[in-house]
């Protein structure tokens with residue numbers, strides 16, 4: 001295959017072809033990495049993670065008032081080292097559980113820059129987060145407002161809070177991640193009056209400092225102008241609350257959601273341009289409403305880590321059922337990447353040690369679990385004689401793979417290896433069989 005034909009299959013520009021016919025990722029030979037660290041293996045391109053953070057930081061600096069902050073949504077991929085990187089890049093974080101809070105805290109992250117999400121924080125969660133010094137709570141419902149007030153009152157403290165609203169926007173992404181609609185499980189709909197009533201409730205609490213609002217309209221979003229539309233709805237609502245309640249919100253968190261390329265057919269989003277466009281709409285809306293431009297937060301997860309990730313597997317069996325279907329089986333599967341099983345997500349899958357060879361075989365790339373749904377991708381082009389021992393790379397796996405991984409079939413979770421300009425290091429160790437039985441009595 002010609003170099004340009006091979007490159008045409010690549011979804012991200014940190015993939016290249018080595019002179020030895022191997023796939024290189026972040027400038028390193030993936031076949032050599034598979035041999036060094038074993039498979040299945042998650043790779044993360046640290047330089048790319050930092051670059052993605054800097055894109056957000058630069059856009060925020062150019063477009064938004066002092067104090068505005070992009071927050072990395074750790075649900076995309078959380079472990080200690082990634083929180084250290086976020087601290088070094090001067091990012092805030094979005095945390096959704098005590099587990100994420102604990103991990104970030106263990107990494108020494110400054111929890112004042114953490115926003116605590118979730119639609120059902122228990123009383124224990126609220127207390128744990130306050131103990132950890134979480135900066136801002138994103139209250140999802142009236143029960144939570146009261147729980148935060150009660151815990152803060154007990155401590156004689158004042159807790160900063162923003163309220164999650166549902167602006168009533170359909171992003172036309174897949175249903176599992178389409179969260180901005182009025183009937184969402186998250187937040188308080190503006191259209192039903194619930195947003196206004198939770199604002200009144202929060203303002204009436206003695207130990208809550210209400211800063212503003214949050215919305216998150218969805219994930220893997222490419223739709224042209226949804227963030228602009230959300231910004232208009234939110235600012236207009238904020239102006240209305242000032243008129244009606246005399247409350248001037250100073251913080252608006254627009255959530256996460258920008259889409260990434262899983263295949264070369266996916267569109268390319270220029271995050272800097274996107275943010276500039278949202279900021280123009282936002283400022284114009286503020287001017288029209290004579291409302292002071294608030295500090296802005298966003299919560300990118302996928303667009304920080306997805307294209308920094310790649311998973312390596314070793315091929316076991318090639319099964320050809322003539323006239324029907326072909327299967328390439330690998331040594332991982334739905335436990336390390338459940339996204340096809342859950343959402344039928346697209347992925348680019350490549351034979352990493354034979355990247356320059358013609359691909360005349362079409363096969364389903366399947367895992368090793370005792371379940372037919374254990375599929376990574378269907379209709380993948382592979383070399384006709386792909387065989388046991390070949391290495392398969394699945395691209396763009398940095399988000400929602402490790403964080404959603406399980407031990408189904410008692411398979412240990414893979415290691416995460418970070419790639420830097422000077423080499424590689426283990427950021428998360430491979431699970432062992434002892435780890436698997438550690439909690440068994």
Ligand code: LLP
Nearest residue numbers: 073216219220256257258299300301302400
């Ligand atoms: N903020 C909130 C409140 C969220 O719910 C999410 C994602 C984010 C930020 C980050 O969104 P991102 O920039 O990553 O799109 N497991 C699914 C994705 C679920 C997303 C949930 N919320 C998947 O694998 O596609």
